[in-house]
Amino acid sequence: MGERPNHMSPEEFRQAGYQAVDWVADYMARLGDLPVKSSAHPGDVRAMLPAEAPKHGEDFSEVLADLGRVILPGITHWQAPGFFAYFSANASGPSALADLVSSGLGAQGMMWDTGPAVTELEQHVLDWLAVEMDLPEKFRGNGVIQDSASSSTLCAVLAARHRAGGINALPNLVAYASEQAHSSVEKGLRVAGIPADRMRPIATTPDYAMRADHLAYEIVKDKNDGLTPFFVAATVGTTATTGIDPVTEVAWVASNFDAWTHVDAAFAGTAALCPEMRFLNAGLETADSYVFNPHKWLLTSFDCSAFYVADRASLTEALSIAPEYLRNPASESGTVVDYRDWQVPLGRRFRALKLWFVLRHYGLEGLRAHIRRHLAWARELTEWVESDHRFELAAPTVVSLVCFRHKDGNKATSRILEAVNQSGRAYLTSTALGGQIILRVAIGSPQTERHHIEDLWNLIQSVA
Amino acid sequence: MGERPNHMSPEEFRQAGYQAVDWVADYMARLGDLPVKSSAHPGDVRAMLPAEAPKHGEDFSEVLADLGRVILPGITHWQAPGFFAYFSANASGPSALADLVSSGLGAQGMMWDTGPAVTELEQHVLDWLAVEMDLPEKFRGNGVIQDSASSSTLCAVLAARHRAGGINALPNLVAYASEQAHSSVEKGLRVAGIPADRMRPIATTPDYAMRADHLAYEIVKDKNDGLTPFFVAATVGTTATTGIDPVTEVAWVASNFDAWTHVDAAFAGTAALCPEMRFLNAGLETADSYVFNPHKWLLTSFDCSAFYVADRASLTEALSIAPEYLRNPASESGTVVDYRDWQVPLGRRFRALKLWFVLRHYGLEGLRAHIRRHLAWARELTEWVESDHRFELAAPTVVSLVCFRHKDGNKATSRILEAVNQSGRAYLTSTALGGQIILRVAIGSPQTERHHIEDLWNLIQSVA
Numbered sequence: 001m002g003e004r005p006n007h008m009s010p011e012e013f014r015q016a017g018y019q020a021v022d023w024v025a026d027y028m029a030r031l032g033d034l035p036v037k038s039s040a041h042p043g044d045v046r047a048m049l050p051a052e053a054p055k056h057g058e059d060f061s062e063v064l065a066d067l068g069r070v071i072l073p074g075i076t077h078w079q080a081p082g083f084f085a086y087f088s089a090n091a092s093g094p095s096a097l098a099d100l101v102s103s104g105l106g107a108q109g110m111m112w113d114t115g116p117a118v119t120e121l122e123q124h125v126l127d128w129l130a131v132e133m134d135l136p137e138k139f140r141g142n143g144v145i146q147d148s149a150s151s152s153t154l155c156a157v158l159a160a161r162h163r164a165g166g167i168n169a170l171p172n173l174v175a176y177a178s179e180q181a182h183s184s185v186e187k188g189l190r191v192a193g194i195p196a197d198r199m200r201p202i203a204t205t206p207d208y209a210m211r212a213d214h215l216a217y218e219i220v221k222d223k224n225d226g227l228t229p230f231f232v233a234a235t236v237g238t239t240a241t242t243g244i245d246p247v248t249e250v251a252w253v254a255s256n257f258d259a260w261t262h263v264d265a266a267f268a269g270t271a272a273l274c275p276e277m278r279f280l281n282a283g284l285e286t287a288d289s290y291v292f293n294p295h296k297w298l299l300t301s302f303d304c305s306a307f308y309v310a311d312r313a314s315l316t317e318a319l320s321i322a323p324e325y326l327r328n329p330a331s332e333s334g335t336v337v338d339y340r341d342w343q344v345p346l347g348r349r350f351r352a353l354k355l356w357f358v359l360r361h362y363g364l365e366g367l368r369a370h371i372r373r374h375l376a377w378a379r380e381l382t383e384w385v386e387s388d389h390r391f392e393l394a395a396p397t398v399v400s401l402v403c404f405r406h407k408d409g410n411k412a413t414s415r416i417l418e419a420v421n422q423s424g425r426a427y428l429t430s431t432a433l434g435g436q437i438i439l440r441v442a443i444g445s446p447q448t449e450r451h452h453i454e455d456l457w458n459l460i461q462s463v464a
Numbered sequence: 465m466g467e468r469p470n471h472m473s474p475e476e477f478r479q480a481g482y483q484a485v486d487w488v489a490d491y492m493a494r495l496g497d498l499p500v501k502s503s504a505h506p507g508d509v510r511a512m513l514p515a516e517a518p519k520h521g522e523d524f525s526e527v528l529a530d531l532g533r534v535i536l537p538g539i540t541h542w543q544a545p546g547f548f549a550y551f552s553a554n555a556s557g558p559s560a561l562a563d564l565v566s567s568g569l570g571a572q573g574m575m576w577d578t579g580p581a582v583t584e585l586e587q588h589v590l591d592w593l594a595v596e597m598d599l600p601e602k603f604r605g606n607g608v609i610q611d612s613a614s615s616s617t618l619c620a621v622l623a624a625r626h627r628a629g630g631i632n633a634l635p636n637l638v639a640y641a642s643e644q645a646h647s648s649v650e651k652g653l654r655v656a657g658i659p660a661d662r663m664r665p666i667a668t669t670p671d672y673a674m675r676a677d678h679l680a681y682e683i684v685k686d687k688n689d690g691l692t693p694f695f696v697a698a699t700v701g702t703t704a705t706t707g708i709d710p711v712t713e714v715a716w717v718a719s720n721f722d723a724w725t726h727v728d729a730a731f732a733g734t735a736a737l738c739p740e741m742r743f744l745n746a747g748l749e750t751a752d753s754y755v756f757n758p759h760k761w762l763l764t765s766f767d768c769s770a771f772y773v774a775d776r777a778s779l780t781e782a783l784s785i786a787p788e789y790l791r792n793p794a795s796e797s798g799t800v801v802d803y804r805d806w807q808v809p810l811g812r813r814f815r816a817l818k819l820w821f822v823l824r825h826y827g828l829e830g831l832r833a834h835i836r837r838h839l840a841w842a843r844e845l846t847e848w849v850e851s852d853h854r855f856e857l858a859a860p861t862v863v864s865l866v867c868f869r870h871k872d873g874n875k876a877t878s879r880i881l882e883a884v885n886q887s888g889r890a891y892l893t894s895t896a897l898g899g900q901i902i903l904r905v906a907i908g909s910p911q912t913e914r915h916h917i918e919d920l921w922n923l924i925q926s927v928a
Contacts, residue, residue: 005763005834006826007910008557010493017485020561021478024568029474038580042799045584053592056827060558063824067565071817074581079570086578086789089811091570093472094524097484101531103563103765103818104488106543106555114550116502117538120509128517147611148809158655167659170634183787184810190785191622191808193657195631239789295811299469301567302813321654323647325550325703325895325904335506344655344808345612346648347553347759349766353535354567360527362470363520370469431789440789446471 006057016060017100023064024096028079031447035424036082038074045074081447082426084456087239087267087401088444092299094361098354099301109348112336113328119337122352125359126306129294132364133272136285139308144342145351149266150184152291152307155315155343157188157231159289160260162318163311164230167193174222175199176254177233178210180243182264185233198227207396208243208433210234216253229259234287236280237268240431240440241395241403244268247283261287266305267444268399270297271375274368277399297400297444299362299370300354307342316341374400374443377453381441384457390464394438402441406464410437419463426456470521480524481564487528488560492543495911499888500546502538509538545911546890548920551703551731551865552908556763558825562818563765573812576800577792583801586816589823590770593758596828597736600749603772608806609815613730614648616755616771619779619807621652621695623753624724626782627775628694631657638686639663640718641697642674644707646728649697662691671860672707672897674698680717693723698751700744701732704895704904705859705867708732711747725751730769731908732863734761735839738832741863752778761864761908763826763834764818771806780805838864838907841917845905848921854928858897864907870928874901883927890920 008016048070078089109118126143129135146152157175164173170193177185179201189199200218202210219229232254234245251261263284269292271277284290289309294300309315320341322331330336340346362370378400385391385404394403406412414437417430430437439460443453472480512534542553573582590607593599610616621639628637634657641649643665653663664682666674683693696718698709715725727748733756735741748754753773758764773779784805786795794800804810826834842864849855849868858867870876877894878901884890894901903924907917 005837005910006830007834008825010489013492013557013560014485014489016557016561017489017564018482020564021481021485024565025474025478025481027568028477040580042576042580042794042797043584045581046588049585049588053589053596053823054827055829057830058824058827060561060825063558063821071581071585074579074584075569075571076577076579077569078572078579086572089570089572091567093477093480094527096477096564096567097480097524099567100481100484100560100564101488103555103560104491105539105541106553106765107539108542108550108553108766112506113540115538115540115542116504116506117509117535120507120538121513121535124510124513125517132517148811150809150811154655154808167654167657170657183785183790187783187785187808187810190631191618191655191783193631193634239787301570302572302811303809319651319655321647321651323703325893326647330506333506344618344651345614345767346651347612347614347766357527359517360522361472361524363518363522365519366470366521370471373469429789446469 019061019064023067031077031079032081034077034080036077036080036427037421038076040074045070076427079445079447081445081449081452082456083445084441084443085427085429087296087442089295089302090297090299090444090446091301092358092446094357095299095301095354098357102350102353105350107350109350110340110346111326111328111331111338113330118348118350118352119339121356122339123337125352125355128359129306130308134278134281135290135308138310139290142310142312143306143308144339146305146307146343147303148305149264149291149293150187151344152305153184153233153262153264154188154191155307156260156262156289157192158318159309159314160231161192163260163314164228169228170194172228173198173230174227175231176202176215176218176229178202178204178235178245180204180208180238180240181233181235182239204243208238208241210245210250212246212249212253215250219253219257219259223257229257231260231262234261234263236263236265237399240433242268242398242401243395244398247287251283251286255286262289263287265290265292267293267296270294271371271399273364274371294355297371298358298367299446300358304351304354319343377450378402378443381453381457388461394433394436400443403438405436405438413437413439416460416463420459423459426459483524483528487531495541495544498541498544500541500544500891501885502540504538509534540891543909543911545909545913545916546920547909548905548907549891549893551760551906553759553766554761554763554908554910555765556822556910558821559763559765559818562821566814566817569814571814573814574804574810575790575792575795575802577794582812582814582816583803585820586803587801589816589819592823593770594772598742598745599754599772602774603754606774606776607770607772608803610769610771610807611767612769613728613755613757614651615808616769617648617697617726617728618652618655619771620724620726620753621656622782623773623778624695625656627724627778628692633692634658636692637662637694638691639695640666640679640682640693642666642668642699642709644668644672644702644704645697645699646703646730668707672702672705674709674714676710676713676717679714683717683721683723687721693721695724695726698725698727700727700729701863704897706732706862706865707859708862711751715747715750719750726753727751729754729756731757731760734758735835735863737828738835758819761835762822762831763910764822768815768818783807841914842866842907845917845921852925858900858902866905867902869900869902877901877903880924880927884923887923890923
C-alpha cells in the first residue's frame with residue numbers, strides 16, 4: 001500500500017464482477033426459500049461488524065462472504081415471492097445490470113453538457129412511456145426521473161408555489177388532499193413552507209376516494225377567507241387501499257380556482273400500460289403534474305420515479321440557479337434540457353439506463369404480462385375472500401392490492417397478521433381505517449406465482 | 465409472451481451478468497483512449513433511438529451492443545484519466561459491484577424495520593468514517609447518507625428552520641453564506657421558503673474565504689432590524705477555487721446568535737481522512753452539521769453524500785410524519801433509527817453497501833494513498849505554473865484543485881481552455897472571478913497518473 005491505491009484493474013474487476021454476479025444469481029435462486037421478513041433485533045447487525053474500519057485492503061471474496069454472513073440475516077427480502085407488504089419495489093435482472101453499467105460509467109447528468117446521452121436517453125424513455133401509457137400530449141417532452149414520488153411531489157409543490165406568486169405568497173397558500181393521501185404530500189408541503197394547518201384533509205367516499213364536492217366547498221371557504229388555494233394532490237391508488245380519487249372532477253374544481261393539480265399514481269399508475277386499465281388516467285388532461293414509480297411495479301429497481309409536468313417553465317423557474325462555474329454554450333443556447341433545474345439535487349445518476357434495459361429486455365408485451373398476472377391473481381384472491389364467511393373485504397380491489405379483515409374484529413385480524421409474518425413464508429402489512437385493522441395483500445413481486453397466492457390464502461385460512 | 469413475463473432466470477442473469485461485467489471491464493480498459501468530452505450535438509443521441517418502444521423483448525447482447533453504438537458517443541467520460549473538469553465524481557470497481565448487489569437485493573431502507581441491515585450498516589460505516597476523519601464526537605451515531613450535498617444542505621436548512629421556530633418564523637429568517645458558497649445553499653434556502661433577498665452573501669478575503677467580521681456585522685445589523693439570523697453555511701473547499709472559510713470564527717459568531725452552522729465540505733472534506741489534512745476540520749466542534757461527498761473523491765459512485773448532524777432531534781422533528789401504514793413495533797420502541805425521518809424522500813436504496821465495499825477493498829491506507837497522490841500532483845502542477853512566467857495562480861492550492869490563468873488575459877486563457885478540450889485528451893472547466901476567466905484543473909479521477917498531469921501541462925504550454 002502506501003504508494004499506490006489498490007484500484008481494481010480491468011481484469012481484476014472482471015473476476016470480482018463474475019463473483020458478484022454469481023452471488024446475486026445464487027441469491028435469486030434461493031429467494032423463495034429464505035424467511036421473507038428479517039428476524040433481526042436492533043443491534044444484531046452492528047454487533048457482527050468490527051468496531052474499526054479495516055486499515056488494509058481485503059480480498060473481494062471475503063467481502064462477499066460477509067455479505068452472506070453479516071448482511072443477509074438482516075435483510076427483509078422485498079423481492080421474495082412471499083412478499084406482500086407495503087407495495088412491491090420491483091427489482092429485475094436487466095435493471096440490476098443497468099445499475100452496474102451506470103456505476104461503471106460513473107457519468108453525471110446534472111446538465112445536458114455533462115453527459116448528453118444521460119439526458120437524451122431519459123427524455124426518450126420517458127416519452128416512450130408517456131405514449132404507451134396514453135398520457136396526455138402535454139406531458140410529452142416534459143418528463144424527468146426523480147428518486148421517489150416524495151421528491152416528485154415536492155417538486156410539484158414548488159412549481160405550484162412559484163406559479164402562485166412564490167415565497168412572498170407563502171403565508172396565504174392553502175393546499176388540499178384527501179384524508180387518504182400519502183404522507184409525502186404533507187411532507188412536501190412542510191418542506192416548502194406550508195404548515196399542516198394550511199393543508200385541508202378532504203373527506204372520502206366509502207371507497208376512500210376524495211369527495212370533489214367537499215374539495216370545492218373547502219376551496220370556496222378559503223377563498224372567501226382571503227386565502228389562496230394553490231395546490232391539490234389527487235391520488236390514483238392510495239397507500240392504504242388503492243382508492244382512486246375522481247381526478248376529472250378534482251382537477252376541474254382546482255383549475256377553476258387556478259390551483260395546481262398534482263396526480264400521485266405512484267403504485268397504481270404502472271397498470272395504465274395495459275389498455276384495459278386506462279381508466280386510471282381519467283382526468284389527467286386537466287392535471288398539471290403526474291407521477292408514477294417504475295421502481296414499484298415496473299421492474300426497475302429503486303430509485304426511478306417518473307414525474308411529468310405540463311408547464312415545464314413553472315418547475316424550472318422554481319428551481320433554476322445558474323452559477324458561473326456551471327455556464328456552458330449548450331445551456332445558453334436554450335436547445336437542451338438541463339435536468340438539474342427539474343429537481344432539488346444538482347448531481348444526477350444515469351438512471352434512464354435501467355428503464356431502457358427493462359423496456360428492451362421485456363418489451364411492452366412482457367411488461368403488460370407482468371402486470372396482468374398480478375391483476376388477475378388479485379381478482380381471484382378477492383373472490384376467495386368474498387366466498388369465505390369469516391372475512392370481509394375492506395375496500396374494492398382496483399389493481400393488485402386486496403384489503404380485508406376478519407369479521408370477528410381487530411384481535412382476530414391481528415392474530416392472522418402475526419401468524420403469517422412469523423411463518424417466514426409470507427410477509428403482509430396492515431393498516432387501520434376507522435379504528436378497524438385491515439390486512440393488505442399487495443401483489444407485485446417479480447418472483448410471485450399463482451401458487452404463492454394460494455399458499456398465502458391457505459395459511460390465512462388455517463390461522464383463521 | 466402474452467402469458468408470462470420474460471423474467472431472467474438465475475442462470476440467464478448469470479450469463480447476462482457476465483456480459484455486462486465484461487462490457488464494463490472493457491470500458492475501463494479503454495477509458496484512456498476515448499475522447500474525454502463527448503462531441504455530441506443536441507439531438508444526436510435521440511436521433512439514433514427508435515421512435516417507439518419495443519413491443520417484444522430483445523436479446524441482452526443487442527442492448528449491450530447499442531450501449532456502445534448509441535450511448536457511448538454521447539458520454540463525457542468522468543472516470544477518464546484526462547478528466548479535470550468540475551470536481552471528480554469517483555467511481556470504482558468495488559463501488560460498482562456494490563451497486564449491482566444493492567439492485568439485486570432490491571431491499572428498502574426507509575425504516576429500520578423494512579431492512580435492519582440497510583440501516584445498521586449505514587450507521588456503522590458512517591461512524592467508521594467519523595472516527596477515521598476525526599470528526600467531533602457529537603457527530604458519531606448521527607450520520608446519514610443523502611443523494612447529494614444539495615439534499616444534505618436542504619436538510620440542514622430544514623433542521624435549522626425547525627430549531628428557529630419552524631414555518632411560522634419563516635418571514636423573519638435570514639441566512640448567510642460567503643459569496644463563493646455553492647448554488648445549492650441558495651437553492652436549499654429557496655426550497656425551504658427563504659428568498660434570495662434574505663440570504664446575505666458575505667464578502668471574502670483575497671483567498672476566497674468568508675470574512676467572519678463581515679458575517680458578524682451582517683448578523684448584528686439583521687438582529688437590530690428585528691430579523692432572526694438562523695443559518696450560516698460555511699464552506700470548506702469552495703467550488704470555484706477550494707477556498708476555506710474560517711469555520712472556527714464563523715461558527716463562533718453564528719452560535720453566539722443561536723444560528724445554525726452547516727459546513728459544506730463536499731469535495732475537500734474527504735482529504736481529512738489523511739491525518740496531515742486535519743486542518744480542514746478546524747471549527748467543526750462548534751458546527752451543527754457537516755457534509756462531505758464520498759461520491760466525489762472517495763471512490764464511491766454517485767449517489768453517496770455523508771451528512772452528519774449534532775442535534776439529531778432538530779432534523780427528525782423537522783421531517784418526521786408517521787402515518788398509520790408505516791407503524792411498527794421497532795419504530796415505536798424508540799430503539800432504532802428510521803432514516804426516512806432524516807431526509808426528504810421516503811424510500812431508500814441500500815447505499816451503505818458501496819461505502820462498505822470500498823472501505824474493505826481499499827482499506828484506509830489505500831484510500832489515503834488515493835488522496836495523497838492527488839495532493840502531491842496538485843502541488844507539483846502548482847510549482848510548474850508558478851515557474852512559467854506566462855501564467856499566474858488565481859488562488860492558493862489547498863487540496864487537489866489548481867486554479868490559474870494566462871497573464872495576457874481572458875482571451876488567451878479561453879483559447880487554452882478550448883484547445884485542451886478539443887484535443888480530446890483532457891477536459892477542463894473554467895470559472896470567472898472578478899471578471900477574470902480562470903482555468904480549473906481538478907485532480908481526482910481514479911485512473912489519473914502523474915504522466916497525465918504532465919501531458920496536460922505540456923498541452924497547455926504548447927497552446928500558450
